[in-house]
Amino acid sequence: MAQDSGAPEPDDKLHDECGVFGVWAPGRDVARMTYFALRALQHRGQESAGIAVGDGKTVLVRKDLGLVTQVFSDADLAAMPGHVACGHCRYGTAGAKGWEAAQPHLSTINNVIIALAHNGTLVNFDDLRRELIDMAIPFRSNTDSEVAAKLIGYFTQRGHRLRTGIAHTMRMIEGGYAMVLVRENALYAFRDPHGIRPLVLGRLGDGGWVVASETCALDISGATFVREIEPGEIIRISDDGLRSERGCRPLTPANCIFEHVYFSRPDSVKDGSSFYLMRHRMGARLAQEAPVEADLVISVPDSGTPAAEGFAQESGIPFGTGLIKNRYVARTFIQPTPELRQMGVRLKLNALPDVVRGKRLVMVDDSVVRGTTSLQIVRMLKEAGATEVHVRSASPMVTWPCFYGIDTANQDQLIAANMDLEQIRSRLEADSVAFLSTEGLFACVPPNGYCTACFTGAYPVQIPRSFYEEKFLPGYEPNNLAPASKTSQMTLVQAEELLGQEG
Incomplete structure (x- = not known):
């Protein structure tokens, strides 16, 4: 008999790794807005929560293990003034755990501080992480979110524009992702080219903007649904307004079907239903x-x-x-006997x-x-x-x-x-x-187009063998519907040369 580890038994549900939210609203209490939006998205992740706020000069992050209500006090929110923010709630999987795995992930690009909130998984992050480490770029965790943040920094330094850094990162990474990023004076949001992970855009009545994993977070923010962030799209929101550009070429739509079955809150809306x-x-x-x-x-x-x-x-x-x-049973770090x-x-x-x-x-x-x-x-x-x-x-x-x-x-x-x-x-x-x-x-x-890999084994994004080794039962082999993109097969040096050619 296996020794009892004290860990809770897995339940009978699939769990999404997290929920993300972002807001640009000068004159509003963006930290408090983000707090309540994360509470609306709490079903998407209960292991950790975090908020990052930009005040025009710098970015301040507060994050910790626990539910949103456990991580933030009224005093915490009052100490985070600003006009742009992003937030994250995380469901812990077999990957990295602990404070460093909590998000938003804080990073620096020269003298600019960024904070990144990520929903999804990057299937090729191990190779990218090793390559960045070989270039003497330091890491504090083994999460794919930190790999994305470091890549954005790497390409931004060479392309001299954050949107350029994001776009080239999107061409290097493979997987399903919806990411929200803040710097001191702007909000960015971008989504994988298949649209596997969800991300929606909403408008506040006073001219502000919000982005979120689900429309229920728009509702609590008082925002009106505008549209989904398009697969492969990057949006930037700042004093210059909302700007949209293509980060990478959109591919065959593959929305996660389990958003419809289970993940999304029943009161969230998609395609009018x-x-x-x-x-x-x-x-x-x-x-x-x-x-x-x-x-x-x-x-x-x-x-x-x-x-x-x-x-x-x-x-x-x-x-x-x-x-x-029992509606008062929440995730806890006190394990039962x-x-x-x-x-x-x-x-x-x-x-x-x-x-x-x-x-x-x-x-x-x-x-x-x-x-x-x-x-x-x-x-x-x-x-x-x-x-x-x-x-x-x-x-x-x-x-x-x-x-x-x-x-x-x-x-x-x-x-x-x-x-x-x-x-x-x-x-x-x-x-x-x-x-x-x-x-x-x-x-x-x-x-719409859906990812149904969990039912059929037809994977819209190629799964590297190194990533799925020993994760399939004998006799099963994934059906990769499309090869990995050519750019994601490049080394960072080759991608940097391509960046230079594109000017």
Whole structure:
């Protein structure tokens, strides 16, 4: 038996690595605006939080481990005056942890201080980091965000303009990313050429601007949604207004489909539809594809609720509250004892025996990824008196790892990659199990281009073998839909020569 490490068991959800926010609003309390925006984005990351503020002369950063409310006090925010800011909340994955991994990442370019907030993963950052280290460029962490900041500094020093540094960095890096950067007097935002990670632009009524991972952060800021930052686009906001230019050539759109399934808040909006409405459609479609005779539809709260409501409406089976969520359980650095950890999901959820006793239940969740939580919930419901529990997932089977900013780097963690449907049913101790089809999912979302690598193994950005070595099960090989860009295959010296040729 493996020795107990004291670490919490992984839950049954995919986790996005972070949320980002930026604001340019002279005359406004930008630090406080960023604080409340990060609270709206807290679901995207709970390990650390940070805010950087530019006051026209310098950039001040405050960041630490913990939730947004744990990191910042009223006094902290009052001590950060300025007119431009960016913020970040981070979900810790298997990569770097600790204070240096918290963002925004602070760096210097000659006498200019920059702070960078990054959502996503760069698949070629190891090679770039080694090359920068060989050039005697120092690093304080092993994060891909610091690699991006150092690259921007490297190319800015040679191109003599920050936007030039950003553009050449975008041509060197591969992966999914949405980044927000501040200097003392300007805000920058840019997005990967496939648009894998989300980034939206909003306008404040007094002429200010905000950028964010989701529209819910615009809402709390009082901003009006303008548009998405385009794939490959760089925007700069300063006293000169908003300027847009192409950092790199946009490629085949590959929006992360799990933003629709789970990551984004239900009240956030994309293409004119709320994610709540899209998830409601997924549940209705699931009821069509995988009907079952039952007495009650319940959700795994809160993320499974829109799909469960859709399933109930379509099937005609009543919807009820069979599970109660403890909304005051937040990420903590105090680990439970082994005995408490065996209670697992009961720290967050508890069954309502008066509702489920004697009932045949349809338990709808947004997804079933590892199966760990689903097993505990099925057991809990049956202990509470449910006669049958039929598990329904409002997303297709997740069978492939993600390398673009989600914490499933190893395929052996994924229940659907290791078992067939009957084995999954047996493993979850359920009476039946069904997943929404990929065709059904696409029928419920706007007709945009999506990254579906987690379902299909078709990766829009080439995954270097050094990056995925030993992360796939035997017999699996990624299907790289496109080769890496020519510029990303260059050395920094070759890229610098290209910069000189472009003037």
